[in-house]
Every structure is written in C-alpha cells, then in structure tokens.
Amino acid sequence: MKSVRIGLVVLGGLWLVFAALLTDQFMQGVFDADWLRPFLMNLYLMNSVLFVLLGFLLVKVTFAKADGAAKLLHHLPITGKMRSATLLACEFTVVSICVFIGLLAFLFTMIRQGGIAAVSTAIAQIIIPSVVAYSLLYFVWNCIARIMALLRLSRYTGMVGTIVIAMMSFAFYSSTFAMTMQIQKHWTERSTTWSVLSLFSDLSLRFGNGVSVLAGAVCASTLLIISLVIAPKQFSAQSVYVACPIPWVSKSDLALFAAYIIRSKDMLMSVALCAVCVVGAVFTGHSEAALYATVLFSFAGLSQFANGICIPWQRHQSSCAYTYVCMIGSQIIVATLAWIAVTVVLLPWGGCSMMTYACSYGALLTAIMSCTMVGIIFPMARDNPANALLGLAAMLLVAIVAVSMVSLLQLPTWALIAAGAVMVSAIVVYSISGITTYRKGIRNA
Numbered sequence: 001m002k003s004v005r006i007g008l009v010v011l012g013g014l015w016l017v018f019a020a021l022l023t024d025q026f027m028q029g030v031f032d033a034d035w036l037r038p039f040l041m042n043l044y045l046m047n048s049v050l051f052v053l054l055g056f057l058l059v060k061v062t063f064a065k066a067d068g069a070a071k072l073l074h075h076l077p078i079t080g081k082m083r084s085a086t087l088l089a090c091e092f093t094v095v096s097i098c099v100f101i102g103l104l105a106f107l108f109t110m111i112r113q114g115g116i117a118a119v120s121t122a123i124a125q126i127i128i129p130s131v132v133a134y135s136l137l138y139f140v141w142n143c144i145a146r147i148m149a150l151l152r153l154s155r156y157t158g159m160v161g162t163i164v165i166a167m168m169s170f171a172f173y174s175s176t177f178a179m180t181m182q183i184q185k186h187w188t189e190r191s192t193t194w195s196v197l198s199l200f201s202d203l204s205l206r207f208g209n210g211v212s213v214l215a216g217a218v219c220a221s222t223l224l225i226i227s228l229v230i231a232p233k234q235f236s237a238q239s240v241y242v243a244c245p246i247p248w249v250s251k252s253d254l255a256l257f258a259a260y261i262i263r264s265k266d267m268l269m270s271v272a273l274c275a276v277c278v279v280g281a282v283f284t285g286h287s288e289a290a291l292y293a294t295v296l297f298s299f300a301g302l303s304q305f306a307n308g309i310c311i312p313w314q315r316h317q318s319s320c321a322y323t324y325v326c327m328i329g330s331q332i333i334v335a336t337l338a339w340i341a342v343t344v345v346l347l348p349w350g351g352c353s354m355m356t357y358a359c360s361y362g363a364l365l366t367a368i369m370s371c372t373m374v375g376i377i378f379p380m381a382r383d384n385p386a387n388a389l390l391g392l393a394a395m396l397l398v399a400i401v402a403v404s405m406v407s408l409l410q411l412p413t414w415a416l417i418a419a420g421a422v423m424v425s426a427i428v429v430y431s432i433s434g435i436t437t438y439r440k441g442i443r444n445a
Helices: 002-026 036-062 067-073 080-114 117-150 154-174 176-188 199-207 209-230 253-263 265-283 287-307 311-316 320-349 354-377 385-409 413-443
Strands: none
Touching: 002 080, 002 385, 036 080, 036 117, 036 154, 036 176, 036 199, 036 385, 080 117, 080 209, 117 154, 117 199, 117 209, 154 176, 154 265, 199 209, 253 265, 253 287, 253 320, 265 287, 265 320, 287 320, 287 354, 287 385, 320 354, 320 413, 354 385, 354 413, 385 413
16 A cells, blocks of 8 residues: 555654654764774674674575576576676665664764764775675675585575574674774774774774775775676575475365475574574573574564465465464464474573563564564565565564654553554454455456
8 A cells, every 4th residue: 555655654764863863862972082983983883794794694584585586587688697796786785775774873973963074984984894794795605605506505505605694693793792892992092003893993094084995995896706706606496395294284274384384495494593593592691582583483474475375275265364374373383383492402501581481482473473464465476585675674664663662651561561462453454454455466367
C-alpha cells in the first residue's frame, strides 16, 4: 500500500532527525578539546567498522541464494567479471546505506559544531577507512571463494565465507573495550608512535586530510582490483536444500512445513552462525548471552512463505489462518528443539538464570513471528535479496521507534505486557491479511 510506504519513509525521517538532535545536544562542546576530537573520531570509526562487518554479513547472508534472481542476467552480453563488479556495486550500496544511517547523527553533530570544514575530516578519518575495511572484507571473501573453487566445493562458498566473517565480527566486537582503552591512551598521552587503530587519524593530523584520503583510496582500489581478479565464476549454483531424509514428512501438514525448515539452506546457515556465537560467548565468559544467539533460527521464516509453500497449496488448501498456523507451528517446533540443544550445551558452564531462559525464548518466538510477517509482506520471489533487505529494514525501523518510545515513557509492567500482547496480535492479523491478499493476486493473475 502506498500509504504504508509513505508512512515508513516519514517515520524513518522523523527518527533520523530526532536521533541527530539528541546526539547534538548530548555532545554539546565536546569538540572543543584538541585531544578529544580525534579520540571521538576513532571511537566512531570503530562503530563504523562494526557496522561494515554486520552490514557485510547481512548482505552475504541475504545474497547467498541470489542465483534465481541473478539468472535473469545470463542472457545479457556481459562477462563474468562485469557481473562480479555489478554484484559488488549492489552489496557495497547496501552496506554504505547501513553505515551512513548509523553515523548520520554523529556526522550532523560534527558539521553543526565544526562547520563545513568538518566534512573533509569526516571523509578522511571515518568514511575512507570504512571503505578500506569493506575492501578488506571483500578481499577475504574472494580468497575464500577461490580456495573453495580449487577444492571443487563452490556450492558451499556462501556458508564457509559467512562463518568466517561471523567469526571476524565476533572477534572484533569482543575486543572493542581493549581497543577503546588503547585509543584513549594513544590520544591522552599524545603518543607519536603509529597505531593501526588510529592510522588514518594520524595521517590526517600530520599530513592533512588529502593525504589520508589518497592513501585510503589507493589501498581500497588495490584490494578491490585484486579481489575482482581472483574472484571465481559468479552466480555458480549454490546448495539451496540439504539432502536430509525425513520419513515422517507425509504424516501431517505440520510435518510437511517443518521439512522445508529442516532442509533449507537458511536453517543450515543459522545453525552455523549460532554455533559461532555460542562458542565465542562461552569462551569470552558471556555464556548467558549465548542463548540469545538462537534468534538466528528465525531467519528461515523470511523465505518460507515464498519458497516453502507450493502453488497448489496456496490456491486450494485450507484457510489462510491454517496456513499461517502451519508456518508458525513448524518453525516454533524446530527452533524450540534447537533452543533446547543450546541450553544443554551451556549446562557444563553453569547454565543461565530463569530470567535469561524466559527472555531468550520469548525473543526467539518474537523473532520467528516478525520474520515470518516480513517474508509474507515482502515475499522473496526467486530468492530476491532486495525484498528481504527492505522487509528487515522496515521491521527494524518500527522496532527501534517502539523500543525508544517505551524507554522514554517509562511504562509500568502491566502496560508493557499489554503493549506486547497488542504487538503480537497485530503481527498475527497483518500476516494472515498478507496471505489473503497474496492468494487473491494468484487467483486473479
């Protein structure tokens, strides 16, 4: 609906304005100190790199099954390298939007307090290093792809690459505090030694913003050119389903829907990412946070409606509400079994508190319902990743605004419970309505 699209755009714009004004008010006068300015630049550069890591990971997960959409380009008179460059441009655009939105409030504060001259500083000390970070990740990904091609395992490139990037992201996040202390020491003591964490800031302060931008551009260009040269054939068929025999698949409708969840590549990817998060959380002493990694099992809900339900079922089988119950029920059963498995794995490390168990399972159920709704409203036809990204962006926007409003209003417990019940009801109603609308479109096509 056009009104919904306009509403989402207006809501996003209002949120960005609110976040920018709040950040500007909070950071009033902090740019006056000579050592504090580059220190803040480095801190926000770390945030930017983290956004790049998470954005890159999100893009690779959603683009992992882009073969169906990419086959539409095979008839065009372009080379494989041109397809690689086109895919790179699409992925880079998505990651750039994620980073820009994450840093918009800080950039607004910089420009308002530092004038238009702050733009060149932001480009030299935040934007260009972020581009270098993305280029490095892209280089790592293509190295993995080349190795997998040499091993004749190209069908599993997406899975192996995603796991490696997830491990890099977790390692970077877990070392954030140590890096912050190192950056603070570097600037408070006005150290003259070079540091990797403050390399571009040091270049900018000693030789000017132009030298920093030039060095970053040369580094990023070199990495991207090498990556495109070593990149194997793009759009090679990726494994979409796992060869997993399920003897009870014909026993009931619920089993039929659960079979798609178990056999889909999305579930296998979720298991791998969850395993990385659980192992990392346990070995860093955050075992209670490991249970929240089970939220990743909701990712299969993004594609179940578009790819896990056959056309005859959509045309003739039962009611829309029954279809929705089968979708949600199958996901809950499979995800609950995975949640129990993670719980058992954590028992040797002392387990978790009852509140953690309840909150993590509640987060898992909420994520399943939300991702299923996104998959219905933005169906991933031909595994088109753009639909999933748009749907996730819309859901994340609404969630951020809702959480911010709840935090500002300081609602009592009973009001929070009531608000949660209303939210769940709205998700269910909107999802069933989406299935109804989709079926009408099929019948009238």
